[in-house]
Amino acid sequence: MADLARSIIVARRIKAARKARDWSQDRLVEALAEHGYRITKNTYCTKETGRRPQISVDLLTAASHALDIPVTTLLGLDDEHPTP
Secondary structure (H helix, E strand, C coil): CHHHHHHHHHHHHHHHHHHHCCCCHHHHHHHHHHCCCCCCHHHHHHHHCCCCCCCCHHHHHHHHHHHCCCHHHHCCCCCCCCCC
């Protein structure tokens, strides 16, 4: 259960970072592909909305690179960037 809760929190942080950049889900999916992580918009949407919230390490690292945010921030381990 703790892993699922962590995934939901990470998904919310990715969504907040996406919105802060004024990116659509389509734009983020494109950026993820540019960083080597291929995912359909529909599959990404299920993660962001919490219907299938499991976040893989590959998605986490690709999102970190695409959004230019440290993995530690997305995981909530970075005190410099408060949780959205």
